[in-house]
Amino acid sequence: MSTSDTMRAIEISAFGGPEVLRETRRPIPIAGPHEVVIKLAYAGVNRPDALQRAGLYHPPKTASDLPGLEGAGEVVAIGAGVTSIAVGDSVCALLPGGGYAEYVACPAAHCLPVPKGLDAKQAACLPETFFTVWSNVFQRGGLEAGERFLVHGGSSGIGTTAIQLAKSRGARVFATAGSDEKCAACEALGAERSMNYRKVDFSEEMKAQGGADLILDMVGGEYLQRNINALADDGRLVQIAFLQGFKEKVNFMQVMTRRLTITGSTLRPQSDLAKARIASELRAEVWPLLSSGKIAPVMDNEFALEDAAAAHERMEGSEHIGKIVLKIT
Structure with missing residues (x-):
């Protein structure tokens, strides 16, 4: 497999502390039916990522084993049946996993447009929370x-x-x-x-x-x-x-x-349909508040993808105020 078919990613090499997060290369995902592939600019860092790293929060069998439950970037491929999103759209998305990578596949119904006035860094902080x-x-x-x-x-x-x-x-x-x-x-x-x-x-x-x-x-x-x-x-x-x-x-x-x-409740194990319904309500009830500036994500710190371990240390030290993100590209 050539490097053009692969992407940079952060994997969990073994269950343990932040030091087990390791840079690797993985195949670029392919969009399945009703899915999109996003070229990520940023990914959010969340407590469930640390629990997964520690072996306490296993991903669903159908999800990527890579950590990362939210991100923002550009849609680069769409699967069969996707009509609401086009290649080139800027989106943020709730992910089934796989966010600590350059590309990720997820259900199209779990994507939302980047709110007006926000950049990809801010938008990457929205979905999971x-x-x-x-x-x-x-x-x-x-x-x-x-x-x-x-x-x-x-x-x-x-x-x-x-x-x-x-x-x-x-x-x-x-x-x-x-x-x-x-x-x-x-x-x-x-x-x-x-x-x-x-x-x-x-x-x-x-x-x-x-x-x-x-x-x-x-x-x-x-x-x-x-x-x-x-x-x-x-x-x-x-x-x-x-x-x-x-x-x-x-x-x-x-x-x-x-x-x-x-x-x-926990969010990750819920059905794709349940998450799609949440996304629909957010688009109608909350996204206008973000676009108008009435509410906004609170940002703490940015780390490079390869510094994911440091991002986890920051989060688990509980000194942060607001969201921590990884810069992917």
Whole structure:
């Protein structure tokens, strides 16, 4: 196979720390039915990438083994049945995997146009976080205007997205973060109160506000009972990750007597149709906000593709505010 048939990519050479990410060459993917191939300019770096690298989040059997769940670039090929996208279009996409590479194939229905006023670097940060926030906060969590919304990890990619979207739709937004600097960043984005969890008991703070109607959590562990304590009657807790672990003793009497709802989801295993429906709602409800500048991705750091290990170290060090990206080309 000639080099013209292959591409640069970052593979997981073995399960472990960031050092297992290794540059390699792989065949350029081919667009299957209802798929496109994108020549990526940037790829987003996300927590699920690190979990996959550690052997804790295996890709679906039909997906690439390369990490990377979002990116932006130019469509260079379309498969049979694709009518909504043309070669040469600039898009960002939710990927089944394979984003740490020069080219990637994905379902055409999971692509969205690069919003007006944004470049490929910013657009690469949109899909994973916006699909996750929209589906969990609004579709699953049912957040409505005037409700009190608490998001943990407010300075993360998920957190900065959730704060802006919830605020734009009229919710009262609260957040937690791990430093005063991060809390200030959350409040600058629209949170009316951001709590440094190293100094403040968020459960007591939220109870003083009347309780949270909805909580979006990716921490898990001992936060589960504290989240239950922090909810208002009839409140909802949506769980999307477990950074502190997924096993914990919980007093379910409060769930019964206060009519609480505990739910959650992961994005990657959902069907192509489910993801296409999320994409359709984002195009209608959220993309106009991005194009008008009312909301925008919060950027932290850019790394070259070959420096993916350093990007993972930055993310796992939890010092970042907003999104980390890899520059592909």
